[in-house]
Amino acid sequence: MPEPNDIHTRQDIEILVDRFYQRVNEDPLLAPHFKHVDWQKHLPVMYDFWASMMLGDQSYRGNPFGKHMNLKITEEHFAAWLRIFEDTVNGNFRGRMAEEIKERAKNIAGVFQHKMNLTV
Numbered sequence: 615m616p617e618p619n620d621i622h623t624r625q626d627i628e629i630l631v632d633r634f635y636q637r638v639n640e641d642p643l644l645a646p647h648f649k650h651v652d653w654q655k656h657l658p659v660m661y662d663f664w665a666s667m668m669l670g671d672q673s674y675r676g677n678p679f680g681k682h683m684n685l686k687i688t689e690e691h692f693a694a695w696l697r698i699f700e701d702t703v704n705g706n707f708r709g710r711m712a713e714e715i716k717e718r719a720k721n722i723a724g725v726f727q728h729k730m731n732l733t734v
Contacts, residue, residue, distance in 0.1 A: 620709025624671070627664045631657060634702040643694050647687065668715055689732050692723045
């Protein structure tokens with residue numbers, strides 16, 4: 615039986631993504647990197663990405679690393695992104711899937727940083 619308050623549906627993913635990006639847009643370090651984002655296009659892509667990762671719906675089509683490789687970001691940006699992501703998950707969800715999505719975000723951040731030569 616699914617745990618109450620855990621991530622179960624695409625609607626849960628959408629709530630998480632919306633609340634996460636709201637916080638990103640309020641963050642002084644990260645917000646400047648998102649000021650030119652077309653949110654009507656970006657948010658559905660992020661819903662698809664996380665729904666594919668967590669729910670197996672295979673709606674995401676794309677290359678997430680390719681979108682990030684030329685950005686002028688540092689380990690500090692990744693740390694802020696991850697802190698906000700984890701705080702958003704913790705503030706809205708509890709359970710196995712909530713823990714898993716935080717772990718996956720941490721792994722994605724680690725892979726991106728490695729590929730961008732930001733890790734030692």
